[in-house]
Amino acid sequence: DLQMTQFPSTLSASVGDRVTITCRASQTISNWLAWYQQKPGKAPKFLIFKASTLESGVPSRFSGSGSGTEFTLTISSLQPDDFATYYCQHWDSYSWTFGQGTKVEIK
């Protein structure tokens, strides 16, 4: 079975920092890779799809890249509203798999 592993699991950063979260697949996957932001007690928010396409309304400081087995979510300049948990998720042939999440904390 496909496994999606995110690292780090927790990241401490300051406002203004450039932050990168990595999502690694246990096998080569297609670019049907999405990223979500989730705040405590709230539903996830769809940020990026097809590895690098920004969902409408998502700030341009968020970007996604990658292919094969390794994908990244980058926040170019961390803002106070960005402290949250981030999840990657892959879709392939009626199977949807999430990473375990990366918590971005205030340093």
Next chain:
Amino acid sequence: EAQLVESGGTLVQPGGSLRLSCAASGFTFNYFWMHWVRQVPGKGLVWVSLVESDGTKTVYADSVKGRFTVSRDNAKNMLYLQMDSLTVDDTAVYYCARGQWGGFDVWGQGTVVTVSS
């Protein structure tokens, strides 16, 4: 604006049954695949089930196959999840979500299911 609102979550005993509902509004419901995703408090997201746009095809995670049944009523813009033979491991927040671009672009607020004696 697209919106999803879940209901039906409650406390239920192990071995019991529960039906969750999800009301959709603000978009053409019958165009989209619809999903259920769950999350144990403090843990990660887990996909549970899919129903395709016309309701003819359904897919389930192995952990719920044979116990859960997803369905939809396109005339009422409603999504359902019938959960039978519940165990403590089914305790979670259950989200309905709209499928788009291989992911889930619209989410409900979630409904809490607690399985406990």
